[in-house]
Structures are given as structure tokens and as C-alpha cells.
Amino acid sequence: MAIGQSLPGANGVKLSVLIGRHLRGGIGAFAAPLAFLSGPFVIILVVGAIYGRIANYSPLHAVLDGVAAAVVGLTLSTGISAVARGAGDWLAVAISAVTVLCVGILGWPMLPVILVLAPVSIGLMLVRARTA
Amino acid sequence: MREGFAGSLLPLFAVFAPLSLLSFGGSNSVIADIAHQSVAVQHWTSEREFADLFALSRAAPGPGSMLAALIGWKLGGLAGALVATVSFYGPAAIVLYFAAKLWGRWRGSAWHTAVERGMAPIAAGLFLSGGIAVLRVAPAGLTAWVAAGAAAAALLYWPKLHPLPLLVVSGGIFGLVDWLGLVS
Numbered sequence: 001m002a003i004g005q006s007l008p009g010a011n012g013v014k015l016s017v018l019i020g021r022h023l024r025g026g027i028g029a030f031a032a033p034l035a036f037l038s039g040p041f042v043i044i045l046v047v048g049a050i051y052g053r054i055a056n057y058s059p060l061h062a063v064l065d066g067v068a069a070a071v072v073g074l075t076l077s078t079g080i081s082a083v084a085r086g087a088g089d090w091l092a093v094a095i096s097a098v099t100v101l102c103v104g105i106l107g108w109p110m111l112p113v114i115l116v117l118a119p120v121s122i123g124l125m126l127v128r129a130r131t132a
Numbered sequence: 133m134r135e136g137f138a139g140s141l142l143p144l145f146a147v148f149a150p151l152s153l154l155s156f157g158g159s160n161s162v163i164a165d166i167a168h169q170s171v172a173v174q175h176w177t178s179e180r181e182f183a184d185l186f187a188l189s190r191a192a193p194g195p196g197s198m199l200a201a202l203i204g205w206k207l208g209g210l211a212g213a214l215v216a217t218v219s220f221y222g223p224a225a226i227v228l229y230f231a232a233k234l235w236g237r238w239r240g241s242a243w244h245t246a247v248e249r250g251m252a253p254i255a256a257g258l259f260l261s262g263g264i265a266v267l268r269v270a271p272a273g274l275t276a277w278v279a280a281g282a283a284a285a286a287l288l289y290w291p292k293l294h295p296l297p298l299l300v301v302s303g304g305i306f307g308l309v310d311w312l313g314l315v316s
Contacts, residue, residue, distance in 0.1 A: 006247050007231055008152065009224030010159040010197050017225050018232060029229050037221065044198035045213060047188050048205045059310055061180060065272040066279060066306025067187035070299045072263045072270075073283025074190075075160055079259030080288060082157075082252070092253040099257025103164050104264035110154050110165045114254065122243075122250035129242055 012036060091128065095121045140207040141215045143174060148200050148219035155224060157255025159197035163262030166199060171269050176207055179269045186266060191299055272306070279306070 007014070013033045020032025054060055086092035095117065102113045147169050151162040167186075170176045177185060185206065189199035197220075204216025238244045263280065270276035283298050 006156070006251050007224070007228050007235065008155045009228055010155065010221060013221050013225055014228050017228050021229065026229075029225075033221065033225055037217065040193070040198050041201055041213070041217060044189065044192055044201050045205060045210070047192045048185075048202050048213075051184065051188055055181075055184070059307055061184060061271070062310030063303040063307035064184045064187040065270065065276060066303040067191050067299045068183045068266065068270060069272065069276040069279035069306070070283040070295070070302035071187060071190040072266050072276070072280040073285075073298070073302075074287060074295045075163065075259055075266075076263040076280060076284040077287035078160070079256050079263065080284065081291075082256035082259065086253060086256075092249070095250075095253040096257040096260070099254050100260045100264070103258060104261030107164075107168060107265070107268075109168070110162060110258070111150060114154055114156075117254055118251065121254055122246050125249040126243055126246035129246060 091124060095124075140212055144204050144207060144212060144216045145219045147174065148204075148216050149223050152220050152223040153227065156251050157258065159220070160262055161255050161258035163199075164258065164265035166203070167262070167265040167269055170203055176203055180271050181206070183266075183270055183272070187303075191303075275306075 013036065016032040016036040017029045020028035020030070022028070024031070083093060083096045086096075099113070099117060102108045102117070103110055147166075151165055154165070155162045163186075167182060171179055171182050185202040186199060189197070189202050192198065198217075200216040200220035201213045204212035204214070206212070208215065235244075263284075267277050267280055272279075279302055283302060286298065287293055287295070
């Protein structure tokens, strides 16, 4: 079941597609992600509607700034531990660094960056496996 | 309605569908582009609104990747939320449906391993880029960088720490500082 990171998509949605297909075939693969997303979708609409009503209340923005910063911290810690897991592998660390430089620092759009970096990264890993 | 479709629904699809196919490692890997597109390219949200919607999408219960739905809702109500959500999750789900079986069959082959090893560091780099991109448009500026750094350090030091208390504490501190008028 390990799809890992080689195929794109939200992890919960990917898992629900696979479980749905395993249980009920094509219909299951269609229905399972719908069921998985419908609850959070309704919740987020309610949250959005409440936000729309109280967006003029300025202290709310300060609180949300704090929440957003902590969420970013969570994302950064996930990224840092992923890089650290491959810390012994200079090639993997270098590829992560180039990705951060292009997308995070230079602000380039992801599509061209990935279209170039993905084949290079996969090719280098392949070459290294062959020569090792 | 047709004007609405061309006006906001079509751009939602045009932005979120390609990102669906780029979300290697999960939906958080495309946050950098969502932030960039929403604020600078499409002008869907101000920096203020983006920070708010980003925080709400992750603080609300659920898979935490409903940012697309919130942006869609802001632009086109229920229709916008639906289009953004389906655009953001659908293409990747369709690819997975057709590719997963084939992909599993090649497990163990040299290039299967190379793809997995090659994509993992890109996904890690995209996560970090997403964090940086959100901080760059954060209205709180330097304070947001410091708080995000502190939260990341806390989570790296205590890996078992549940993120929710961290969100509450950070939101509380920012709210308190604002309420006390400590920063203008």
C-alpha cells in the first residue's frame, strides 16, 4: 500500500481511493474520497461563513497570525525532519536545498521547477544505484 | 452565471488542478504556489486574508488541507468551494487510480527505487518552501518568523508534542499582545 511520495496527492485522499477500490472497485474508489472529504468540507464552509461575519473584528487577525505562525512551524519541522532523515545522503540534501532555493527563496513557480528537478533527481539516483 | 464561471471558477480550476498533480508528499507541498498564486498572481486574497484562511484551514478539524475550499468559497461561494476542492483533489486521485496498480507491480525494480529516492528530497524541499512562502506574505512580519521558528524548534525537540496546543498557545500569545497594545 505504500504509495509514498512518488505519486502526487493528499495522503488521506490517496489512502481512501485505494481502500475504496480494494473494497468496492471503481465505485468505491469514487465514493470513498467523497465520503472522506465531505465532513471536513462542510466544517470548513461553516468556519468560512463565521469568518466572513467576524472578519472586521481586528483582534481576530492577531490570533490568526499566531495560529498561522505555529502552523508554519509545524510544516517547517516536518520538512526539517524529512531532510534530516536523509542527512547522511549529501545528494538528497543537495536536491532539497536546490528545491528550497528555487521555490521558497526565489519564488519560482513549482511546475517548471519540478519538471526540471524531478528527472534530474531521479536520474542521479538511478546513476548512483548503477555505479554503487 | 456564465460570467461567474469565466470570472472565478475557471481560474480556480486552472490553478488548483495542476497543483493537484504536483502535490508530491501531500497537499502541504504545494502551499508555496497556493500562497504565491492567491496573493501575487491572481489577487484572490490580500496578505491579511491569506494568513487568516491559511490559519483557519489548518486549525479546523479534518485533513487540514481545506485551504483550496476556503479560497474557492471566498471567490465563488459554494460553487467556488466545490470547484476548488474537486480541482485540488480530483486529478491526483484519478492518476492514483490508474497508476497505483502499475506502480506496485514495478516495486523492487531499480528505477522504481530511484523515483522514490529522487522524489523524497524534492517533497521535503517543497514543505520547507511552503513554510517560507507563507512567512513571506505574513502580515505579522518578523514576529511570524520568530514564532514559526520557535514552534518548529519545539516540535523537533519534542516530536510527540501534539500540534493543537501549540496553535492555541501561539494564537493566544499573539491575541494577548495585540489586546494589550504591546505592538502598534
